[in-house]
Amino acid sequence: MVSRFGDALRTAALPLLAVQLTDDPLVVASVTACGYVPWLLFGLIGGAVADRVDQRRAMWAVDLVRGMLVACFALAVGLGHASILLLLALAFALTTLQTLxxxxxxxxxxxxxxxxALGSANARLMTGQQLAGGLLAGPFVPLLLTIGAAMPFVADAGTYLLAAALVASLRVRPPEREPRPAGSTLRAETGEGVRALWRDRALRAVCVATLLCNIGMGALIATLVLHVTGWLHAGNAAYAAAMTVYAAGSLAGGLLAQRIARRTGRVRALLLGGSVQTASLVLMGTVPHLAALLVGMLLLGAMGMVWNVNQVTLMQQRSPESMLGRIAAAFRTASTSGAPLGALLGGAVAGAYGLNAPALLAAVVFALAVTSLIPARKPDVPVVAPDDATTAHVQR
Known part of the structure; x- marks a missing residue:
């Protein structure tokens, strides 16, 4: 949660810094897109490595490296050497490490x-991350920017280093893994994860739907600063308010996620969340008023958390423990591939049709995501597949 606080500062500050360096919507959107591309290149490898190594050690080592990278970037910004190319390089490097x-x-x-208890644990974890990374961090962005453009990145570097120390201090039971077959390669192991994901009808449907949602969110988030400052003619404080309201909605969604899942099942919870998000995006894209944006972001955050908690829990419950890293990697790589595409589409659509067009594009894509989930709406069967089988035997 500590590093999420810093992540939120950096995520909010990067687009604002990009807008100071260029007024081209497509270039601004490219900063966000570049932050997703490593999932396409290294996501599957990251999952295979996660199934091989001590996961706790991998996590603190990654945070240590990320802290040093952001500290160097903060120094460059403070010395006046910031550039779009440097922003793109930072986004690419941080996400590459994030895949592991x-x-x-x-x-x-x-x-x-x-x-x-996985559902409750995921809800608490994600809610805590949003509390630290969204609701608490959002108001600090304008304050830190008044001190200096480098300050959000200085804070982010510090949180990474602190998080690395906290994770390193954890004492957890080492994962029990069977010896890998002789001659097993990362390529073969990643292939096993992809096949296991594809054979599970429920996870396959959720993956496709999440891919579509990420196209929509990529289009919206990459251009949100332009939506606020250009279409609504509001300032940086309004942009920070939108991000804070989104985080507040996520907190509420974290409290609702398990309750909704118990009543409806996890896939139907996703259907509900996607439907509400679609309506929220329509509101944001058609009503040129800050209040409409804030209401839309509140609902978008709440139902986004409902989606995330149930999607991750469903994957953990239906995956063999020895393959969870690879299945998660296959899921994230496939679904996250929509975000850079959406970011670029959002920038192009904003330039061609207006700064509110990305929100409307996102609404259309979310509607398609909801539609793609309908065939998988049968009652949930949250059975954990044994380690010596794929998830193919669990069908809904």
């Missing part, structure tokens, strides 16, 4: 809590 960190974190959690 996120897969290791997903695979580590089931070894810490019972299977029946």
């Amino acid at each position: 960190f996120d897969n290791a974190a997903t695979a580590l959690l089931p070894s810490l809590v019972p299977q029946e």
Whole structure:
């Protein structure tokens, strides 16, 4: 949660810094897009490595390296050497390291809590991350920027280093793994993860839907600063307010996620969340008023958390423990590939049709995501597949 606080500062500050360096919507959107591309290149490898190594050690080592990278970037900004190229390089490097960190974190959690408590654990974890990274961090962005353009990045570097120390201090049971077959390669192991994901009808449907949602969110987030400052003619404080309201909605969604899942099942919870998000995006893209944006971001955050908690829990419950890192990597690589595409589409659409067009584009894509989930809406069967099988035997 500590590093999420710094991440939120950096995520909010990067677009604002990019706008100071260029007024081209496509170039601004490229900063966000570049932060997703490493998932396409290294995501599957990150999952295979996460299944091989001590996940706790991998997490603190990654945070240590990320802290040093952001500290160097903060120094460059402070000395007046910031450039779009440097922003792109930072986004690419941090996400490359994140491919290992996120897969290791997903695979580590089931070894810490019972299977029946995974949903609650994910909800608490994601809610805590949003509390630290969104609601608490958002108001600090304008304050830090008044001190200096480098300050959000200085804070981010410090949180990475602190997080590395905290993770390194954890004492967890080492994961129990069977010896790998002789001659096993990363390529073969990543292929096993992809096939296991594809054979599970429920996870496959959720992956496709998440891919579509990420196209929509990529288009929206990459151009949100332009939506606020250009279409609504509001300032940096309004942009920070939108991000803070989104975080507040996420906190509420974290409290609702498990309750909704218990009543409807996890896939139906995703259907509800996607439907509400679609309506929120329509509101944001058609009503040129800050209040409409804030209401839309509140609902978008709440239902986004409902989506995230149930999507991750479903994957953890239906995956063999020894393959969870690879299945998670295959899922994230496939679904995250939509974000850079969406970011570039958002920039192009904003330039061609207006600064509110990305929100409307996102609404259309979210509607398609909801539609793609309908065939998988049968009652949930949250059974954990044994380690010697794929998830193919669990069908809904």
